[in-house]
Amino acid sequence: MANLPDEIWSLIFELGVKRKILGFKDLCSLAISCKQFKRLSAHNDLWSVILTLEFPSSSQSNGSSKSNYKTSFERDRSRKIAAHKRAILRVESEIALSQNSLKDLEHRMLQEGETIRELTRELKNLQKARHASVALNVWQPEVICGHQKEVIAQSSVPVESRIQALEMELRVCKECIARFTRARDVHKWKMARNQERLASLKYHPVPSYQPEMSIHESQVKPKKMKQLKDCNTI
Known part of the structure; x- marks a missing residue:
């Protein structure tokens, strides 16, 4: 598998995303596995497909699809947390x-x-x-x-x-x-x-909500933290 060219892996990632087999968590996990997957999983077309599938009504800004997905994800998470709190108060x-x-x-x-x-x-x-x-x-x-x-x-x-x-x-x-x-x-x-x-x-936790990084996760080696920098907050 290590000898497969980037084109094959890109096709695999693209098929996985379009068929909803791979989500944003899977791309983030692939990004920390090796440098090759980190580069391929950050492709703008992949995040554009995920953004369209999960947030079809979100507005597209001038930034990258990954940053747009992150903005839409944070907005949706805030909305779900607010709805969860309102449900509890009700x-x-x-x-x-x-x-x-x-x-x-x-x-x-x-x-x-x-x-x-x-x-x-x-x-x-x-x-x-x-x-x-x-x-x-x-x-x-x-x-x-x-x-x-x-x-x-x-x-x-x-x-x-x-x-x-x-x-x-x-x-x-x-x-x-x-x-x-x-x-x-x-x-x-x-x-x-x-x-x-x-x-x-x-x-029960809020759907699609990931809590903040725990103390144990904050003790990961700096090199690992550098790889997690782009995926950690999504």
């Missing part, structure tokens, strides 16, 4: 809204529960008054009749109509609690789903 805002909604629902459920307890307590007292009213028509000792009259006197509203109103209010409160419970379950499901999405967004 999911975090949805989680915050779900948390606020859950707090509000829990508070309203507590209020409805307190209302139910008060209504139940009043309903029991009215039922005692109704039982006492019925018991007055039955022969009983004077002491018991006096106690029943006292219970009836404590009720300042008509017993039957008030009991019906309280039972209606109890049914309404229970329906509200059931509705709040369903809404709470929906918000919990949405929050769990958004938390999974957020974890996935934070775990």
Whole structure:
């Protein structure tokens, strides 16, 4: 393979690029393998094809196709990073809204529960008054009749109509609690789903984004760094 002329290698590189077998990472890897590949992989026609394939809508400037590709790549990377950050912020805002909604629902459920307890307590007292009213028509000792009259006197509203109103209010409160419970379950499901999405967004890297050079890579020999100079930042 070392005896193959440059024309054959150029044809191989050109076919690989046009058929999308070779990308910019492959050309950069070939460029650091030997001086011959470094010279051939930097050919303007190769980078022009890659630029056209990956960024068909990019504007062509007066510079080389490789520099144009680098500019388009950096612009696209910045756009993807910004879109990734917006997606994270959007999911975090949805989680915050779900948390606020859950707090509000829990508070309203507590209020409805307190209302139910008060209504139940009043309903029991009215039922005692109704039982006492019925018991007055039955022969009983004077002491018991006096106690029943006292219970009836404590009720300042008509017993039957008030009991019906309280039972209606109890049914309404229970329906509200059931509705709040369903809404709470929906918000919990949405929050769990958004938390999974957020974890996935934070775990997976941005597509086509390469992080900065690590400390280990910065300790490469100066000669190797000189060869990587043109490909390192792409």
